[in-house]
Structure formats: C-alpha cells, structure tokens
Amino acid sequence: MKRIGFLTFGHWSDVPGSLVRSAADALNQTIELAVAAEEVGAHGAFVRVHHFAPQLASPFPLLAAMAARTSRIELGTAVIDMRYENPLYAAESAAAADLISGGRLQLGISRGSPEPAERGYESFGHVPANDGTDADMARAHTELFRAAIAGARVAYSDPLSTGKRVPLPIEPRSETLSERIWWGAGSRATSVWAAEQGMNLMSSTLLTEDTGVPLAELQAEQITVFRAAWTAAGHQREPRVSVSRSILPIIDDQTRHYFGLRAQADARDQVGYIGGDLARFGRSYIGEPDVIARELAQDAAVRDADTILVTVPNQLGVDFNARILGSIVTDIAPSLG
Known part of the structure; x- marks a missing residue:
C-alpha cells in the first residue's frame, strides 16, 4: 500500500491573503495540520527545514509537539540540512522525539540546498576541512549522527567522577530509529551512495541533473539504480522510497479560484539552474480529482515509490489544506494502489 503524506515548508508572511502571518502561526498550524491529516486518513506529516528564512527551521521541538497531538501517522523531515547540524545533539534530539512519538519518526536528511545566507553553516560553527567541501562536511556529520543513533560509543566517562573510564553512547x-533515516538524493549518483550507506531514499520535485527526459522518468531511473545498489550492498531489510509531488485537486470554488488558471501553465517540467547547477523541476498536478488520478497513474516514479509526499500551500491555512488532503486520500490515492 502506498503511503500519502503532506510536506510543508512552513512559510509565513504578513501580507494580504496569508493565513500564516508569523513564526508562531507557522509552527502551531503545522501541528494542527498534522492532527487534521491524521483525521482524514493521511499517513504522514513531514516538514522541510531551511535556515535564515521565514520558514520552518528547528524540526525536533516541532516533531515532538506533533507527536504529542497524534497517535498514528508518521512524522518526519524532508529534509534536514546536515551542514548545519551538531551530529550528537541532533541524535539526542531525534531519539527523544522518536520516543515521544512511539517510534513514528521518518527522518530525511541531506547535504541541503542553497540557503539565503552565504556559507550560513559557518555561523552555526561548522566549517569544512581545508581540503573538503560543504558536501563532504554534510556526509561526515551524517556518518557520526547515524553512528550515534545506532548506539556507537562516542565519549568516555570521567574516572574522577565515575571511578572508571568506559566508552559512552x-x-x-x-x-x-537507525532504520528510519532517509537521504534526500538530488541525482542518480547520490541515490546509489544512499543505498550503499543503508539509508532509505527521498526524491523531491527537484533533481540537480537533467538528461532531457521528464522528471518522473528520471526519478524512476534514480529509484531503479538505488534498489540495484541496495541489493548489491547486501542489506537485509527492504528499503523505502518516497517522491514529492505538487497535487492540487479542484474540488470547490475556492480551489478553482486559486489554482484553476494554473492547470495548463504548470503541467510541464521546468529546467533551470539552482546553485549554479542545471536542475529539473517537476510539474504540478492540478485539475479534477479523477483527471489527476489518471495522470498520476502514468507517473513512473509514483508507481515505483511506496510513499508520496504532497507539497501543500501552507499559507492558505489548515482547513484549506485538510480539504485538499482529504480529497487526495479519498478520490486520488485509491487508483495509485
């Protein structure tokens, strides 16, 4: 069975039309949307992490609050930028949030995307080695983070206070939790690396490569090479794979007002540059629910993934997004398997 979850960036803006005017609005409404998503039958509530921007940034207090208000749905990130993270503090925080949730966390992590701040991770105290890049640093942080979550001894007790010197986790x-870590892979090469490391795969509506084929086909290739690399690595468990999609069913006058005119304009992928690299941005699925269901059934990556994360226009409020999610779960998801 495919799992359907929402993904929010948690934007806030004090402008006309926005129902999310402040950081407090964004945080509290994300919690309420997780509750509403559970009520309409969705399977997951995921948050995007950005720094130095009016968006969600510090995920673990938010995930713990979401966990305290829900009982069934998965709670996760898509994704945490590991360049910014203290690996051991993040491992402690993740474990605490997972214990509060009863083991429902699904943590997506990655090297991250371009941020508003130039080398913002250095302001957080993280500087790449002289011969390394920020991507190298993100992978080093990931290695220590995952080791700590898995129980590695990462410090020693102080004999002066404990009477002995022993390694401590x-x-x-x-x-x-170590089995529920995902890597946000922006290319086929990074998806192979994620499989070799034993992490699940997250693929968003943006890939940092372009071969001229539609994003869905490129993502399907990414999933194929990921699963082949997973098998070759000899991992014993079955990996999970998620893809993100912009899905906006036209179900009433309000959704038609906001999105009706975009149905044709957003029906194609876009190719552009992000961080100086060529990238392919996925299309949006906008229209009547039965039309979207037929289109998604032809989406090769959606067919191959076990989890679909639906990006939501969070500034339109909890009720609006709950209606969209309800329609997706009821009217669209059954045709996807």
Whole structure:
C-alpha cells in the first residue's frame, strides 16, 4: 500500500491573503495540520527545514509537539540540512522525539540546498576541512549522527567522577530509529551512495541533473539504480522510497479560484539552474480529482515509490489544506494502489 503524506515548508508572511502571518502561526498550524491529516486518513506529516528564512527551521521541538497531538501517522523531515547540524545533539534530539512519538519518526536528511545566507553553516560553527567541501562536511556529520543513533560509543566517562573510564553512547536512544533515516538524493549518483550507506531514499520535485527526459522518468531511473545498489550492498531489510509531488485537486470554488488558471501553465517540467547547477523541476498536478488520478497513474516514479509526499500551500491555512488532503486520500490515492 502506498503511503500519502503532506510536506510543508512552513512559510509565513504578513501580507494580504496569508493565513500564516508569523513564526508562531507557522509552527502551531503545522501541528494542527498534522492532527487534521491524521483525521482524514493521511499517513504522514513531514516538514522541510531551511535556515535564515521565514520558514520552518528547528524540526525536533516541532516533531515532538506533533507527536504529542497524534497517535498514528508518521512524522518526519524532508529534509534536514546536515551542514548545519551538531551530529550528537541532533541524535539526542531525534531519539527523544522518536520516543515521544512511539517510534513514528521518518527522518530525511541531506547535504541541503542553497540557503539565503552565504556559507550560513559557518555561523552555526561548522566549517569544512581545508581540503573538503560543504558536501563532504554534510556526509561526515551524517556518518557520526547515524553512528550515534545506532548506539556507537562516542565519549568516555570521567574516572574522577565515575571511578572508571568506559566508552559512552548518547542518551536517550531509540533502538530502531537507525532504520528510519532517509537521504534526500538530488541525482542518480547520490541515490546509489544512499543505498550503499543503508539509508532509505527521498526524491523531491527537484533533481540537480537533467538528461532531457521528464522528471518522473528520471526519478524512476534514480529509484531503479538505488534498489540495484541496495541489493548489491547486501542489506537485509527492504528499503523505502518516497517522491514529492505538487497535487492540487479542484474540488470547490475556492480551489478553482486559486489554482484553476494554473492547470495548463504548470503541467510541464521546468529546467533551470539552482546553485549554479542545471536542475529539473517537476510539474504540478492540478485539475479534477479523477483527471489527476489518471495522470498520476502514468507517473513512473509514483508507481515505483511506496510513499508520496504532497507539497501543500501552507499559507492558505489548515482547513484549506485538510480539504485538499482529504480529497487526495479519498478520490486520488485509491487508483495509485
């Protein structure tokens, strides 16, 4: 069975038309949307992490609050930029949030995307080695983060206070969280690396490569090479794969007012540059629910993934997005399997 979840960037802006005017609005409405998503039968509530921007930034307090208000749905990130993270503090925070949730966290992490701040991670105290890049640093942070979550001893006790010198793991720990770490891969090469490391795969509506084929086909290639690399690596468990999609069903006058005119304009991929690299941006699926269902059934990556993350226009408020999610779960998802 495919899982359907929402993905919010948590934008806020004090402008006419926005129902999310402040950071407090964004945080509290994200919690309420997780509750509403559970009520309409969605399977997951995921948040995007950005720094130095009016968007969600510090995920673990938010995830813990979402966990305290829900009981069934998965809670996750898509994705945490590991350039900015203290690996051991992040591992402690992730374990605590997972224990509060009863083991429902699905943590997407990655090297991250371009941020508003130039080398903003350095302001957080993280500087790449002299011969390394920020991507190298993100992978090094990831290695230590995952090791700590899995129970590696990362410090020694102080004999002066404990009477002995023994290696220590972080506390608290969640025993199974290490199996629920995903890598946000922007290319086929990074998806192979994620498989070799034993991480699940997240692929968004943006890929940092372009071969001239539609994003759905390129993502399907990405999933194929990921699963082949996973098998070759000899991992024993079955990996999970998610793809993100912009899905906006036209279900009433309000949705038609906001999105009706965009149906044709947004029906194609876009190719452009991000961070100086050529990238392909995925199309939006806008229209009547039965039309979207037929189109998504032909989407090769949607067919191959087990989880679909639906990006939501969060500034339109909780009720609006809950109606959209309800329609997707009821009217569209059944045709996807």
